[in-house]
Amino acid sequence: xxxxxxxxxxxxxxxxxxxWLREGLDAALVAAAFGQxxxxxxMGQGIMALLKEQGSGALGQKATLPTIDMxxxxxxxxxxxxxxxxxxxxxxxxxxxxxxxLIEDQxxxxxxxxxxxxxxx
Amino acid sequence: MxxxxxxxxxxxxxxxxxxxxxxxxxxxxxxxxxxxxxxxPSWAAWQQCHTRIFLLSEDLIARxxxxxxxxxxxxxxxxxxxxxxxxxxxKTVTWY
Numbered sequence: 776x777x778x779x780x781x782x783x784x785x786x787x788x789x790x791x792x793x794x795w796l797r798e799g800l801d802a803a804l805v806a807a808a809f810g811q812x813x814x815x816x817x818m819g820q821g822i823m824a825l826l827k828e829q830g831s832g833a834l835g836q837k838a839t840l841p842t843i844d845m846x847x848x849x850x851x852x853x854x855x856x857x858x859x860x861x862x863x864x865x866x867x868x869x870x871x872x873x874x875x876x877l878i879e880d881q882x883x884x885x886x887x888x889x890x891x892x893x894x895x896x
Numbered sequence: 897m898x899x900x901x902x903x904x905x906x907x908x909x910x911x912x913x914x915x916x917x918x919x920x921x922x923x924x925x926x927x928x929x930x931x932x933x934x935x936x937p938s939w940a941a942w943q944q945c946h947t948r949i950f951l952l953s954e955d956l957i958a959r960x961x962x963x964x965x966x967x968x969x970x971x972x973x974x975x976x977x978x979x980x981x982x983x984x985x986x987k988t989v990t991w992y
Binding site (some may be wrong): 895 | 902909992
């Protein structure tokens with residue numbers, strides 16, 4: 776399912792409340808810009824990064840939704856979310872951006888095994 | 897074959913996410929705040945990974961949990977054991 780030499784970036788933090796998400800997305804974009812195949816796995820609060828109605832926040836600090844929309848331009852087309860995690864967040868795919876691929880919770884450990892390089896944010 | 901390092905408490909979201917990601921050949925090392933897992937031998941990960949999960953003794957000692965961990969018969973290792981683990985497993989993923 777995943778190319779073995781691909782980089783897996785795990786994103787577990789929500790936008791706005793910290794820099795974790797932005798730093799994870801930046802790392803993914805830099806790797807992709809250097810021709811590395813990159814796949815993203817959103818876990819827990821990280822799923823909030825995929826909500827399509829986000830704004831730039833009260834203080835106007837840089838939002839991450841524009842970065843999410845830019846991923847495709849960098850050929851980052853695998854945005855994995857575990858179904859169980861989505862349900863635990865009381866969310867469904869129609870409130871998320873397009874291009875999200877749902878996986879079973881049990882597939883997560885397999886995903887990590889398949890990727891030579893993993894970055895965890 | 898991944899070494900998972902947890903730095904947060906056993907009831908944290910990082911811990912729950914790590915437990916979802918652990919493969920049956922993977923190992924787990926509990927450091928920093930994660931050594932509070934010594935207090936709860938019934939924590940799911942103790943059974944899930946029984947022979948491949950360790951508490952870092954330096955952090956246990958720092959937090960005053962060493963005797964409790966021993967009393968609960970939970971596996972520990974020293975810093976050199978930590979280094980050996982990182983050599984034994986091809987990939988390391990830290991959950992913090």
